[in-house]
Amino acid sequence: MLDNTKARNVLKTYIDKYDFSNPRIKLKANHIFRVADAAKKIATELNLTKEEIDLAELIGLLHDIGRFEQLRVYDTFKDKESVNHAEMGIKVLKENNFIKQFCNDEKYYDIIFKAIYNHNRYKIEDGLDSETLLQAKIIRDADKIDILNLLVFENFETLYKKKEIIDEPITQNVLDSMLEGKQVERKYQKTSMDDWASNIGYIYDIYFKPSFKILKEKDYINKIIDRTKTPEMEKIREYVNKYIDRKIAE
Numbered sequence: 001m002l003d004n005t006k007a008r009n010v011l012k013t014y015i016d017k018y019d020f021s022n023p024r025i026k027l028k029a030n031h032i033f034r035v036a037d038a039a040k041k042i043a044t045e046l047n048l049t050k051e052e053i054d055l056a057e058l059i060g061l062l063h064d065i066g067r068f069e070q071l072r073v074y075d076t077f078k079d080k081e082s083v084n085h086a087e088m089g090i091k092v093l094k095e096n097n098f099i100k101q102f103c104n105d106e107k108y109y110d111i112i113f114k115a116i117y118n119h120n121r122y123k124i125e126d127g128l129d130s131e132t133l134l135q136a137k138i139i140r141d142a143d144k145i146d147i148l149n150l151l152v153f154e155n156f157e158t159l160y161k162k163k164e165i166i167d168e169p170i171t172q173n174v175l176d177s178m179l180e181g182k183q184v185e186r187k188y189q190k191t192s193m194d195d196w197a198s199n200i201g202y203i204y205d206i207y208f209k210p211s212f213k214i215l216k217e218k219d220y221i222n223k224i225i226d227r228t229k230t231p232e233m234e235k236i237r238e239y240v241n242k243y244i245d246r247k248i249a250e
């Protein structure tokens with residue numbers, strides 16, 4: 001039996017040890033709890049068992065636990081310049097069997113670690129059993145939904161260290177990928193607007209219908225694009241909204 005009320009309290013106590021006056025700590029803490037809620041919602045709408053729903057929520061709570069040590073030790077969230085934060089999280093949870101405080105039952109540990117390990121990879125690794133694969137997909141969807149949520153309200157200064165990005169061009173390859181329903185390859189991204197538009201491409205890697213429903217309900221895509229209204233972004237808006245509607249209707 002999982003006890004997520006206890007898990008939430010253990011997590012809060014853990015996060016409280018970090019410097020909350022640092023806005024980046026606060027940002028990640030809030031992100032984690034929203035992702036846990038989204039994961040729970042997706043699992044519930046997929047009509048999974050109570051046990052699977054609880055596990056999805058718990059993985060949501062734990063998926064970014066490595067962020068705090070990453071920030072404390074390296075002062076950055078950029079994995080490329082520091083550590084893979086998923087692997088850091090697994091290390092934190094394994095140290096002194098910290099995971100036991102979140103979850104008493106060892107039978108879940110393998111799924112939890114594998115779902116965390118896969119949450120930030122470009123693609124899920126091959127060879128996972130069906131239960132682990134399911135949980136890996138749920139956490140990836142929930143995480144992406146909250147990243148899109150962040151883009152609705154986070155200021156450009158924090159994201160790009162610039163007041164505005166709208167005057168920058170979108171590289172043709174980036175636009176082409178977005179209008180072909182393909183995730184944008186990093187090598188094509190040259191400007192901040194490229195990065196901005198590419199983020200919307202996360203939806204092309206979303207698995208579940210309930211996730212698309214959340215995106216539509218919250219209207220994240222339109223709200224993101226409303227912040228940067230250009231003719232190219234309007235083309236992306238049209239394509240992406242149709243893509244979401246199609247996924248919901250499937």
Ligand SMILES: [Fe+2]
Pocket residue numbers: 063064085119120143
């Ligand atoms: Fe993460």
